[in-house]
Amino acid sequence: MHEFLTAGIIGISLGAQYALLALGFTLIFGILGVINFAHGGFYALGGYVAYAAVSQAGLPFPLAVLAAVVATAALGALYERFLIERLVDDHLATMMLTLGLYLVISTGLLAVFGPQSPEFSFPVQGTLRAGTLYLPLENLVVLAVCAAAIGALWLLIYRTDFGRALRALADDRKVATTQGMRPGLLFPLAFGLATGLAGLTGALVTPILALSPSAGDPVLVTSFLTVILGGLGSIAGAVVAAVIVGFVEAYASVYLGGSTGALILFVTVLVILLARPTGLFGREIRGA
Amino acid sequence: MGRIAKRSLVAAVVAAGLTFTAGAGAQTTCEVRIGALGPMSGPAAQWGLAMLGAAELAAAEANARGGLQVGSQRCSVSVLSYDTRYTAEGAAAGVNNLASQGVRFLIGPVGSPEVTGAKPVATRHRLLMFANSYAKNAIGPQWPLVFHLGPGPSEWAPPIVRLAKEQFGMRSVAIVAPNDQGGTDIASVDAEVYRQHGITATEEYYQRGTTNFAPIVTRLLASRPDVVDTASSPPGDAGLIVRQLRQAGFTGPIGRLGGPGTEEIIRVAGGIDVVRNFYWYEVAPTEDPRVRAISDEYRRLLNREPPENTNLWLWVVGARMTLRAIERAGTATDTNRVAAALRELPVEDPNLGRGAWTGQSFFGINQELSLPFGMGMILDGRMVGVRRIDVSPQ
């Protein structure tokens, strides 16, 4: 019983982080039809920007997180505007552009910061305890920020002109353009929004876990798994699937061990991808 | 262009070297090339750079003495290096690359995948190799030219477990390591050693690339162990495991029968107070002033800071012994003779002190260069230090 509850708490923490990552990933696919191989790169970059802001510029942690969001969002938006935008309808070309960017980002981080994990810790320490159950305060903060970010994103996408325009472009780019929506402006913004979310997650999570130039590798894999499960391009699906992935990872690892847990997750996702490419929650499948 | 020039130069040097060994006994200088093979870049770069530093130090020492006496001539020693990127292919390519430049003696590589990739190719070219991986098949009778820089876990684990048991009196241990070769090969040996000391041991393997260890920690603690051992988990992972263990309310001692990296573990875990009670295997007696003198020697001879990795101190002995064996065998080309000489060399290093050749019982071949090592301990958040443990010959 104790393990069961503990695993549940862990599952929620994992799920919130995965949701934030998968949201950005799925947003880019849903709106632009682009698989962003560089998503993990933006996560690692966000972590390093926050680290540099704290250790080099001496900024307080919340400001450092903000700096990470701004930097990753700006880089993402510019990359979309000047490179991806030219070839946005060619799925192979956009994959190569984002894969190339990932290789460049991780090599760049390695060259600038070196291979070793830098000293970067979360400013809030301490653990809440109730009997044998526990919840580290840092996880609580991350959970709260993730929930707030997901909520804000939801409002942005479903309650503003900007969000409506993004969804309209995702549904039917041609018609959306005739209604005055400018892909040339909105696509870079959407891309920047998504990479900013990856940067935010990186800045928040890497001081709790670990920061290294290759920190983005597992992030990409998790994002893949989550969005396949939730349905590529589906925003609600990404959140629900992230929570599922978090719980499966937590429970499978606790009860079956690390490798078996990973294998179960991969095989589940493979079966879903083959049987129902739209994912568990996807309605519309984007012609990709 | 430059490449071609360099290649022909190399060819000329090799040809010249062959001519001289063939007879003549001329007076011109000769050159012995040793290769440092390991990860020189990327996450494991520290290991490779420590090997390179060790090879350079041994070469500088020999050159400072006026060179190696090989047969009738004095030879200068130079070091070439190759970046394996911690992969089997990289290591195999590196052996070919170095061999093509006239290298007959290799220092390294260090990781299990690299050693697995390098060993057969080195054997094919009959290179003598000093490898250091904890793989169960790191050396063996089928690779007579491959030596192991040790001791391995089968040697160092028993005394550490005995001392840890005296200190903490544990009756059960949970061992956690990644599910790849670098993890499983050590953790399973550790588990066996714990069991031999009457301690119940469970093994837990996590997927390499795991970022959050909270579920693994929950699973580890389900068996309510007295001690958790992080074995050869990379220091970053181990630090995080320590932190998440403490967050989960685990108050027992934490062991690390796997490898160095205690400083990084303390950093990632969040300080020595978080770590509290900790014991680990250290590759060398790091607090022995004679051992530390190696770093001073490095600064003096090479005029720069030594690589920051205690493996340097270990590798220096391997490199020195190789050069001594070349002198004793009187050849820098016939690696079989050098290997024979090496096996006969007594293990006695000016800095690390007396060691022994081991490996017969575990690997089936007595080619493991066992040197004194250390056991470090942190008690109640206080660094107790690293004590020296000497090895016994088999």
Add this chain to the structure above:
Amino acid sequence: MEARSPSRWGAQEWAAVAMFLAVLAVPWATDDLLVQSIVNRVLIGAMAALSVFIMLRMDLLSFATPAFMALGGYAAVLLTMHGVTEVLLIVPASFLVPALVALPLGALVLRLRGVYFVLVTFVLTEILQLVLFMTPRLTGGADGLAGFPAPTLLGTELSDARSVLALAAAMALLAAVITAALTAHFRQHFAAIEENEVLAESLGLVVWRYKAMGFVVAAGIAGMAGFSLGNMLLTVHPTSFGAQQAVDTIVYAIIGGRGSILGPIAGASLLVTVSDFLGNQGQYAQGLFGLLLILVTLVARGGIAGAVAALARRLRAPRAAAGPAAAAPEAARGGA
């Protein structure tokens, strides 16, 4: 699709085969271990990239090449460990085992297109890694398999550096011949699938049959590359067959040029050599690959092979007046 597919080979197919024929002479032309080592790795990289190339002919980007390489490599090595060392048996086995696995697998995954196919192949490679780790009895688990007997050709042991390289060259030649035969024979079918699969299907092309054929052959060629790698390293090890290798082989194929069979060969030759010359700065190889990938995608969609072909046409153009018109369809194919 009523136009009977001319199975005639073009200049590129002949050039590819001629190149590998020439490489067969390398083991006897030089004793330089460095050259031999680079050539050996180029051959393996080129074979793996040819597998990616075949899939790209059908507009499918596969991350599963390392998985099939592993199947071929482990199958061949397990055979040698059970006493079957004859090259004439184990090379076909290294092709057939992954090809046979690809057949039912293809029925499942080839229904997916575009990014969905990319994702499923990515997941396949991850799953294979886990399967290797979890089957230590058969595959050696995390330790891989080492210390297996050298392959033999009609009783002669192929264990010295020269025969290892010669075997690699022969396998690469075989892979090039198979690839050339497949892509030339089905050139129009693959082109139709690449251009518009739905349209091709509506015009009566039995698309799945050709896709399955391509997938199976690509898997087989990857398997041979896997065995060739195992034979060079004298070990098959899980770290040789991960996502990193998938990225590398894709990079070879794309940078070399996906429009021509010469592309993967050019890409592997250039990039393997370049990363070897980076020496102790090996960590920057990936960044260099990334930059080249971006550059090729933006300015030279045909990759190296496409750029060279375009240059050759431009040099010829003054004599043949219809230069640009002739160049257009080729460029369009390279960039599609």
Add this chain to the structure above:
Amino acid sequence: MLEIRDLDVRYGGITALRGLSIDVRQGETVLLVGANGAGKSSTINAVIGLVRPARGAIRLDGRDIAAVPCERRARLGIGYSPEGRRVFPSMTVRENVLSGAFGMGRRHQRRALDWLVSVFPFLGERASQPAGQLSGGQQQLVAIARAMCSQPRLLLLDEPFLGLAPIWVRQISEAIREMQRRGTTILMAEQMARPALKLATRGYVMRGGEVRREGTVAEIRDSALAEEYL
């Protein structure tokens, strides 16, 4: 208000419009009739900017807009309802309608929405239903309401009645009349011309990418009858 002069439109090698010249004056409702492939949609697409003419001028209030990108033309006061009921399927009815007034501010949007709901109560009833789940007629209505939401000066309607049940034809006719009452200029392409003819003031008969005849509603009806479009 809208002048099209000597317009050529080509798709690859196919010429869709050849030397087309059309005038739409302020407050008029102009109808383009013709068979499939006559060039009606190409004309509308050229005006909204979905296709780039190979030659010729498109002048709005005297200014040539042929080079203005598609997404900027909405700002010039052009509303557009595409053929084939292309609503945004995953978005709700309300969001679809509002997306017609993208970037015009919440106040304008609220007022426009109130007005449209009062004209078509159906929009209010189904406000939060995804538009992709509606029937064909309902979707067409949503598409037209979306085009009306920005209260354009020039409304382009591409096949607004195609394949609709009479009840929806009536509703859509009513919507178009509402726009006429507000003084909106309308250019409408329609194959099934009868309900459209009731609304139009003037028309062009098109065939093979060219204007065959121009005239009043009565003239067009006769001509169109003669060419068996009705």
